[in-house]
Amino acid sequence: MDTNANEQQPKPEKKKLALNVVSSKEHKGFGAGTIDLSQVSPVIIDGGEAYIDVGAMHAKSKVEKGIKFSPEKENVPNGRQVWIVWVAVDRDERGSFYGGATACEMLIDTEARRGWKVLAEHVNRMDRAIKRKFLLEELGDEDKAALRRLLQSHNYEWWDRSPEALKDQLA
Template identity: 80%
Template sequence: MESNEQPKEKKKLSLNVVSNKEHKGFGAGTIDLSQVSCVIIDRGEAYLDVGAMHAKSKVERGIKFSPDKENVPNGRPVWVVWVAIDRNEEGSYYAGATSCEMLIDEEARRGWKVLPDHVNRLDAALKRKYMLDNIGPEEKAALRKLLMEHNAEWWDRSPEALKEQLS
């Protein structure tokens, strides 16, 4: 090898986010997460936080999570909502939305969540389902407000099933 040649790097296996293009090469079988947004609902306020996709939202940073609720007796409820966007002939709309509960105790730096539930609910949102039955009226109002303010046209084009769950 000549001195100006660089050694070839090995391909690393990682979670690939791919578009709608047909993809059969290295990493095939990955999930397209490009049309999913993460919403955090905390203390009655809903806001977008892309870090939630990798469990690194503002409220999750620095928190040691346990699958045992008893380890977080003073935790406050915080919700991750996976929101899938789709497009039809009229335009984009909110096509799926699912909520996942967490408990966060910032003072103790402890939290509770059930990771398989978060993964299953993300999958359900990707499959265009609405599962918002585990959030209360205050959280529903905050989510409805965020979705409407983020894009009123998407909200208008969204199915009645979503609007009913958030009423």
């Protein structure tokens, strides 16, 4: 009698799931069309200052570290408004430009180490930036000016080639 017959056979390894982007191109099977985040950067706007913080890609930006987040806004009564702006860079025959930008609100109470954000909204807004949309209307004038200054100082040629929709929303 075979002593190995009672041992469990290893299960076949499952395919790993990747996030897919629906596009006009024909889908070519499992995992096709995975999102490339290499052309997306998170910008934090906090107190009228805008800066790039790649830690925000994994909810580990400078302002998010050490903060316990709640989906209930009323749990952060003393929170200050902080924005994450997802900025996508695109390229055409003229060169690179800011192709998409979407803003997501957070409330941060650094002293109490509490915060509010809606994670699903952050994911959806990142997706909209990747899909070359501009959703910046919710930003106040000071925050718009800070973002405009950052984008221009980071690369004025990219700003110059960017769609008028971006410039109009940040005017």
